[in-house]
Amino acid sequence: ERIWAVIPAAGIGARMNSDIPKQYLKIEDKTILEYSINRFLEHSKIYKVVVALSPNDSYWEELPYKDNPRVLTTTGGVDRVDSVAAALAFIRESEGAESDWVMVHDAARPCLSSRHIDNLITSKESSPDGATLAVGAIDTVKQANKRQTIEKTIDRDMVWLAQTPQFFPLGTLKHAIDSALKEGQTVTDEASAMEFAGYHPSLVIGSRKNIKITEQEDLLLASIWLSHGID
Template sequence: MSQTHSLVAVVPAAGVGSRMQADRPKQYLSIDNKTVLEHTVDKLLSHPEIKKVIVAVSEGDPFFPTLSLANHPDVIRVAGGLERADSVLSALNYLSEKQDFEWVLVHDAARPCVKLESINELIETATGHEVGAILASPVRDTMKRSTKDDHIDHTVERSNLWHALTPQMFKVNQLKRLLEEALFSGISITDEASAFEWKGMHPAIVNGEASNIKITQPEDLALAEFYLKREKETA
């Protein structure tokens, strides 16, 4: 990398993950005796330029205090909100008071398989871009648009079509301002980049690894375990 940066990561982790059909949110399910959240935060902190990780969890979360993360000197807990954007904004409000970091990487709690090489590329691209950047992977399958009653309406052209991944990296103050404006205006913000898109700005895309999966379904847990094990064996 051409330049060294001191960075902070934000992990929104207030979701309930109902699709996992488990007795706890997906970020607290275990892979190899560690929760998904612990794998994710440990991965972020293993990057030499990420100095702090802010985790946004629900106010009454009974699981987070039981983790070693709760007492980690480089992990900060803030109160999460009902939606992802609320949780990210809570972390950004904390950050803006400290004014220690110019850039922030926002990363899903349930993406423990992100590679450090991908984070390197993201940092280099984002810091050299006027808006910021996200990791994404190109769509490889044939895409169909359906009708409301689940019949095929038409095939969607897949060229220039991407799966948005995380981390997504932007300037702290700019992301904070745009999230505040979007929430105030009732705009649906599904990821951080969408706040910039709403204002007509165009973040860069960094081609990320397809292995950077988000655990959402029960079968994803085994796949994540496979990727983490393979990474450990090849390290």
């Protein structure tokens, strides 16, 4: 069986206050998206990388993947989950097999280390329902109400912040996402679709360096990690 990487890169990054979608902003000589893609291309166990792009994308052509047979593109959708669903459908319609596995990774997380890809792949032996990278909560966690007043403090040891990659059997994930969408569930990551379908994915310890670039201040942090080493 093969392992595919799926990179949803069809967002506009509204919180970034930038004209260019955040995945196309540059750190040193490369766009954020290139760092994210290259980590998978460098990994010998990753078969191919499928990137979901916006139908209005005008930046992809500039990237150096035109002649790379391991990088494929498809058209993403309105929300992140629609982009992932489109990529999974694309894989199934091309050469994807039910027994293949898929690793979904945000375009906006350029500081992923290959060690964490390894750890996810290893987790497959003991986690048939798949797994996501995640980190424990550092701060004290408060549950609030709509008025922004604290209701209670949640046991921090039970709180994990989900990152990507998230790693699942292709067929199972596709069914889970398709049915969650059909039933109108809010799906902000792949694990939540799996949970909704009754599965219990594992948590594999990620890294606080594996940030999702969301606001301007994240760019400086990412450039520090990328230049000082992310392993």
